[in-house]
Amino acid sequence: MNAGLQESVQKFIEHHVFRHTGSVDTWNVPFYHINALEWLRYDGVMLGVVVLLLCVLALRVRRRYQTIPKGFAAITELYVLFIRDHIVYANMGEVIGRRFVSFFCTLFVFILCGNLLGLIPLFSTVTGNISVTAGLATIFMMVCLYAVLRIRGVHGLVSAFVPHGLPGWLMPLMVVMEIVSFFSRVFALTIRLFCNMLAGHIVIYSLIGMTIVFGWVAIPSIAVAVVMYFFELFVAFLQAYIFTLLSAIFINIMVNPEH
Amino acid sequence: MMLPLAEISTAAIGAGLVIVGAGLGIGIVFFSGLQSMARQPELQSKLQTQMIIGAAFIEGAALFALVICLMKG
Numbered sequence: 001m002n003a004g005l006q007e008s009v010q011k012f013i014e015h016h017v018f019r020h021t022g023s024v025d026t027w028n029v030p031f032y033h034i035n036a037l038e039w040l041r042y043d044g045v046m047l048g049v050v051v052l053l054l055c056v057l058a059l060r061v062r063r064r065y066q067t068i069p070k071g072f073a074a075i076t077e078l079y080v081l082f083i084r085d086h087i088v089y090a091n092m093g094e095v096i097g098r099r100f101v102s103f104f105c106t107l108f109v110f111i112l113c114g115n116l117l118g119l120i121p122l123f124s125t126v127t128g129n130i131s132v133t134a135g136l137a138t139i140f141m142m143v144c145l146y147a148v149l150r151i152r153g154v155h156g157l158v159s160a161f162v163p164h165g166l167p168g169w170l171m172p173l174m175v176v177m178e179i180v181s182f183f184s185r186v187f188a189l190t191i192r193l194f195c196n197m198l199a200g201h202i203v204i205y206s207l208i209g210m211t212i213v214f215g216w217v218a219i220p221s222i223a224v225a226v227v228m229y230f231f232e233l234f235v236a237f238l239q240a241y242i243f244t245l246l247s248a249i250f251i252n253i254m255v256n257p258e259h
Numbered sequence: 260m261m262l263p264l265a266e267i268s269t270a271a272i273g274a275g276l277v278i279v280g281a282g283l284g285i286g287i288v289f290f291s292g293l294q295s296m297a298r299q300p301e302l303q304s305k306l307q308t309q310m311i312i313g314a315a316f317i318e319g320a321a322l323f324a325l326v327i328c329l330m331k332g
Contacts, residue, residue, distance in 0.1 A: 191319065195319075195325065242311070242312070246315075
């Protein structure tokens with residue numbers, strides 16, 4: 001492939017992947033060009049759509065909740081029990097976990113909806129924007145510090161960064177390393193979610209971009225792109241689960257002293 | 260040293276090396292997980308959870324380096 005074709009494929013990928021970030025230029029939108037589906041390619045608008053969807057679903061469950069739930073409320077109850085038993089109580093214990101069940105439920109369903117709605121062709125992926133995932137990881141960091149402060153007190157906040165049972169001369173180095181590892185966990189969470197979502201879309205755009213570069217010969221690559229869509233579906237669920245699970249594990253590491 | 264007449268994109272070489280490391284790491288995790296599942300089938304669900312967590316850690320680390328490769332070239 002010569003440099004011209006390579007550049008055009010790169011431009012195709014960049015045009016499709018990076019056009020979803022950015023803000024809506026409200027002063028320059030002509031009135032007769034406003035198409036409802038056009039707005040959804042902006043990540044900010046998509047964020048509002050995801051939040052709206054979650055609020056609508058939550059209100060639907062809350063208004064019709066009976067003692068023995070039926071229908072959608074039963075599925076929601078199954079979901080909350082799954083998060084509570086397998087993610088929160090398994091990692092943080094019952095006493096501490098009670099406060100945080102709602103946080104993890106919200107986190108999981110938000111990331112899941114964000115990932116899944118990005119698979120629809122004209123919608124943009126909310127969690128594929130690094131600002132959104134950085135925001136989620138910052139929220140996790142705040143919840144982690146709040147958990148340590150609330151459960152272990154201000155003294156606990158200092159002692160959470162000081163590992164147990166070390167010779168005295170090693171302490172400053174280990175404290176620095178613990179603080180660095182705390183921030184690297186936050187950074188790892190954001191980049192893991194962002195890269196997994198972005199990489200899925202880049203692969204699909206590359207495969208479809210091959211038909212642009214090579215023409216009729218590359219029709220089977222569309223079949224491969226469909227297979228990659230199914231894999232991206234699996235990755236959407238997996239990444240939501242991994243983000244929530246790792247948040248629970250990291251909060252447990254900070255809150256419970258490890259002996 | 261290794262630049263013949265055409266240019267070699269170092270970002271692509273870096274990305275390839277990252278994937279070699281990640282593939283080896285995830286392969287080792289799943290190899291030992293499957294071996295343990297074959298020895299003790301009753302631990303299957305616990306081991307599966309741990310394997311997926313380990314694979315996600317390794318993939319996260321590989322994606323750091325991949326982001327740097329993508330930024331470079």
